[in-house]
Amino acid sequence: MKPYAIVFNCYFNGLSIIQELGRNGVKCIAMDYIHDIGTFSKYATYQQCPNPLEDEDEFVNFLYNFCKELEHKPVLFPTNDQWAVAVSKNKKLLSEVSLPVVADWEVVEVLINKNLFYEIGEKMNYLTPRSWSVNDLNNLNEENFPIIAKPVFRRISSNENLKYITQNMDRLRFNVIKNKEELALFVKKEKVFIDKLVFQEYVNGMSDSMYTVGIYSNRHSEILGLFTGHKVRGYPAESGDCIIGECVKVPEYIIENTKRIVKELKYSGIAEFEYKKDLISGEFKLIEVNPRSWSWIGITPACGVSLPLIAYKDLCGQKVEYTESCLENSSVRYVKIIPDFFNCLFYYKKDYPQWDMSFFTWVKNVKAKRIVFAEFNARDWVISMRLLYSAFHELANIFKAKFFKHHRI
Numbered sequence: 001m002k003p004y005a006i007v008f009n010c011y012f013n014g015l016s017i018i019q020e021l022g023r024n025g026v027k028c029i030a031m032d033y034i035h036d037i038g039t040f041s042k043y044a045t046y047q048q049c050p051n052p053l054e055d056e057d058e059f060v061n062f063l064y065n066f067c068k069e070l071e072h073k074p075v076l077f078p079t080n081d082q083w084a085v086a087v088s089k090n091k092k093l094l095s096e097v098s099l100p101v102v103a104d105w106e107v108v109e110v111l112i113n114k115n116l117f118y119e120i121g122e123k124m125n126y127l128t129p130r131s132w133s134v135n136d137l138n139n140l141n142e143e144n145f146p147i148i149a150k151p152v153f154r155r156i157s158s159n160e161n162l163k164y165i166t167q168n169m170d171r172l173r174f175n176v177i178k179n180k181e182e183l184a185l186f187v188k189k190e191k192v193f194i195d196k197l198v199f200q201e202y203v204n205g206m207s208d209s210m211y212t213v214g215i216y217s218n219r220h221s222e223i224l225g226l227f228t229g230h231k232v233r234g235y236p237a238e239s240g241d242c243i244i245g246e247c248v249k250v251p252e253y254i255i256e257n258t259k260r261i262v263k264e265l266k267y268s269g270i271a272e273f274e275y276k277k278d279l280i281s282g283e284f285k286l287i288e289v290n291p292r293s294w295s296w297i298g299i300t301p302a303c304g305v306s307l308p309l310i311a312y313k314d315l316c317g318q319k320v321e322y323t324e325s326c327l328e329n330s331s332v333r334y335v336k337i338i339p340d341f342f343n344c345l346f347y348y349k350k351d352y353p354q355w356d357m358s359f360f361t362w363v364k365n366v367k368a369k370r371i372v373f374a375e376f377n378a379r380d381w382v383i384s385m386r387l388l389y390s391a392f393h394e395l396a397n398i399f400k401a402k403f404f405k406h407h408r409i
Contacts, residue, residue: 003072003099003316006031006063008049009080010038012336012374016298017077017308018044019377024309029074031063037387042380052086052157053166059157060090067097075312076100077270077293084292085112086157099315101216102269103291110265111291114152114198124264127257127275127286131200137187142179146202149175149186153196168193174239176202203287205279206352207234207242210287211250213258213273214300216307218314221266223259225310226324227300232333235343237352243340245296246333246368247303247325250275254284261289270297270307299334302372303327333368338375338391340366346398 005021007014008031015038018028022043030044033051038044047066052059067074076098078084087100088108094100102108110116114131121128132140132147140147151169156162172193177183187194203209210231217223230248234240258273272294275284293308300307303325314320344362348355357365375387 001071002026004029004070004074005077005312006047006067006074006098007038007044007077007079008032008083009078010036010044011079012037013079013293013295013297014038014077015041015383016296016374017079017293019380020298020301020306020308021312023379026312031066037383040382040386042382053082053155054158054161054163056086056089056157059086060094063087064094064097067094070097073097073099075315076102077308077311078102079293081112081153081155081290081292082157084108088291089157100269101292101311101315103267103271107265107267108291111271111289112153112156114150114288117289118198118200121286126261127254127284129201129203129285129287131198133198134194137183137199140180140183144201145180145183146176146178147183147199148202149177149190149197149199151196152198165193165196169196172197176238203276203278203285204281205276206238207231207236207240209277209279210234210242211248211254211275211277211284212245212294212296213250213254213275214271214294214297214307215258215262215273216270216311216314217262217268218320219268221263221268223262224314224320224322225300225305225307226255226258226322227303227305227307228255228325229296229299229303233340233343233355235339235347235351237348237355242294242296242334243336243343244333244366245299246330247299247327248329249326251284257286267291270311272297296334296374298374299332299372300325302332302334302370328369331369332372333366333370334372334374335366336374337366338387341391342394342398 005026006029007017010030010032018041028044030039031047031049039046050058078087088102088105118131154169212229214227215223216225228250231242232244270293272290274287276287305323305325344357376384
């Protein structure tokens with residue numbers, strides 16, 4: 001019998017991993033503290049667990065005891081920062097009963113903490129943008145602006161209730177500051193959270209300037225799978241999560257930079273390296289590294305480099321040859337079709353009018369040679385039914401609001 005795969009956080013990221021592994025005959029356990037969309041997949045059995053965001057120790061103890069009862073060590077796939085941090089911190093303990101797809105804590109801590117990562121990135125010339133801590137702000141000159149302020153970290157595992165802080169880190173995810181006067185006002189307004197923020201040079205461009213290099217590397221930090229792609233649209237438009245992503249080749253020096261970081265930091269596991277191409281200079285800057293799978297990892301199997309399956313096989317002791325995506329640019333797209341429909345027809349009107357479009361223009365815009373729909377999998381139709389129900393409910397609320405607004409006028 002093949003070892004189980006345990007996937008935790010079961011939103012679209014986790015759902016993609018569950019469907020890919022399940023399609024290849026791997027039994028999956030969808031572990032989450034809530035009944036999220038991936039827990040309804042026919043390829044998985046749902047197992048509720050403690051939330052590591054507020055009870056790390058309880059989650060780790062639960063996971064350890066759960067894995068201990070299985071016949072073979074399961075492969076662990078954390079898909080969000082708090083899950084990756086909890087597993088990484090306790091990797092030595094959990095490795096007694098499982099096979100974690102995550103790097104050692106000494107490595108993950110550097111990548112999660114943006115102050116640490118940018119300091120190392122500047123020293124090692126990892127193509128990171130110039131950054132400043134709170135203590136450096138008085139040294140900024142006008143030529144340094146615009147800058148952005150963003151959290152040092154947004155989510156980590158903890159034994160405290162960090163909900164209030166997490167909500168505010170989400171609110172402060174991306175803030176453009178144009179000059180010294182705006183900076184002074186921002187610091188005054190956000191003084192409660194200012195020590196939890198990092199300040200960085202602004203790289204020009206919207207979310208469609210973002211490029212991904214996704215990798216899986218083994219315990220020797222040898223990359224066995226490599227995918228490159230491009231974010232077509234995110235929401236919010238300037239810095240939001242990927243709604244449509246596509247396969248795209250990137251310059252060779254970007255791939256070499258990624259490989260060098262993996263080797264020098266001794267990284268192992270799945271990771272996403274997010275680069276941004278400056279709209280004016282054309283330079284690529286490494287914005288961050290996510291030390292786990294990312295929101296549109298579901299595109300990788302269609303591009304011939306299934307990172308979840310490569311990770312599973314490698315950790316189970318099967319031989320894996322190096323694979324790299326090399327398809328024609330834009331030939332494969334990963335699409336969250338329901339949110340993209342609502343964004344392009346309704347929500348981008350205020351957020352970013354350039355992406356506001358009619359229904360027929362939107363249909364033409366989405367097209368590609370091959371599309372991987374996040375919500376629709378013919379072999380996993382229960383997921384589709386649940387998401388369609390939610391979409392019709394959202395659409396009804398939009399038209400209801402428009403109707404009442406019209407009649408009030």
